[in-house]
Amino acid sequence: MSECSSKGTCGKSSCEGCSQNTAKGPQSMQVKENAHSRVKKVIGVVSGKGGVGKSMVTSLLAVAMNRKGYKTAIMDADITGPSIPTAFGLNDHAVANDDGLLPEVTKNGIKVMSLNLLLEDQTDPVVWRGPIISGTVSQFWTEVCWGDVDYMFVDMPPGTGDVALTVFQSLPLAGIVIVTSPQELVSMIVTKAVKMAEMMNVPVLGIVENMSYFVCPDCGKKHFLFGTSHIEKVAAEHGISVIDYLPLDPKMAALCDEGKMEEAPEGLLEKMSSSL
Numbered sequence: 124m125s126e127c128s129s130k131g132t133c134g135k136s137s138c139e140g141c142s143q144n145t146a147k148g149p150q151s152m153q154v155k156e157n158a159h160s161r162v163k164k165v166i167g168v169v170s171g172k173g174g175v176g177k178s179m180v181t182s183l184l185a186v187a188m189n190r191k192g193y194k195t196a197i198m199d200a201d202i203t204g205p206s207i208p209t210a211f212g213l214n215d216h217a218v219a220n221d222d223g224l225l226p227e228v229t230k231n232g233i234k235v236m237s238l239n240l241l242l243e244d245q246t247d248p249v250v251w252r253g254p255i256i257s258g259t260v261s262q263f264w265t266e267v268c269w270g271d272v273d274y275m276f277v278d279m280p281p282g283t284g285d286v287a288l289t290v291f292q293s294l295p296l297a298g299i300v301i302v303t304s305p306q307e308l309v310s311m312i313v314t315k316a317v318k319m320a321e322m323m324n325v326p327v328l329g330i331v332e333n334m335s336y337f338v339c340p341d342c343g344k345k346h347f348l349f350g351t352s353h354i355e356k357v358a359a360e361h362g363i364s365v366i367d368y369l370p371l372d373p374k375m376a377a378l379c380d381e382g383k384m385e386e387a388p389e390g391l392l393e394k395m396s397s398s399l
């Protein structure tokens with residue numbers, strides 16, 4: 124929250140109606156970043172439902188910006204289903220010093236914080252109530268020493284629930300990227316995400332349609348396995364752009380499973396990185 128300049132001289136019991144009270148809407152609930160963090164741009168990656176490739180797109184965006192020479196970080200806010208450490212082959216536990224928690228760093232220098240880096244065993248389930256999970260996300264901002272970061276990507280939990288709300292309210296989001304897949308009830312789901320962003324005063328940077336098509340390895344023909352995409356029309360209805368269409372590619376799934384996301388082919392990343 125912004126500091127009140129009348130502090131100490133004000134006799135009011137509430138800030139209501141006060142001209143000094145300039146904090147508006149969701150901004151007023153932002154939490155303070157760690158004293159050892161200087162994060163320039165925070166971008167949330169959201170999806171209407173699980174399994175559409177949100178973590179894949181988060182990872183690819185981070186790899187793209189890292190390759191461009193930006194200092195890049197990923198906050199894994201998908202607390203109950205954290206998959207970022209696996210995608211980058213991070214198996215060590217994060218450590219802390221007197222200043223706070225230190226993010227793990229990937230081979231090429233992307234900083235990562237995820238609950239899986241803090242669990243005794245990465246297969247331990249996180250059986251926590253919503254407020255505890257939301258509190259953990261806030262702590263990833265307040266307690267982690269992120270250092271200098273140009274772009275931080277936040278892998279949000281699917282949907283528009285408790286934790287997503289915490290990210291929107293607590294972090295200074297510069298914008299969100301919406302991830303969909305063609306078989307979703309695209310119109311409804313994208314509309315929900317767009318409306319939430321509007322309510323929270325956060326711009327939508329664009330949509331990525333994942334698993335959009337499959338290229339036959341034998342004949343090279345594109346197959347639209349889930350039917351014709353409607354995303355262009357839906358995006359136009361909301362005045363936002365489609366950043367990219369990603370193929371369903373078993374090689375990508377393998378890179379993710381093997382912790383080698385940083386080896387993703389260049390072609391997959393070009394449009395994504397230039398859209399930011």
Ligand SMILES: Nc1ncnc2c1ncn2[C@@H]1O[C@H](COP(=O)(O)OP(=O)(O)OP(=O)(O)O)[C@@H](O)[C@H]1O
Nearest residue numbers: 173174175176177178179334370371372375376379
């Ligand atoms: N374009 C793709 N081609 C092949 N496999 C993919 C692609 N996108 C995602 N996958 C695979 O699909 C699975 C789900 O992807 P991912 O974890 O990114 O989804 P998610 O939306 O983040 O899921 P959750 O909601 O559980 O967090 C992963 O195994 C991932 O490797």
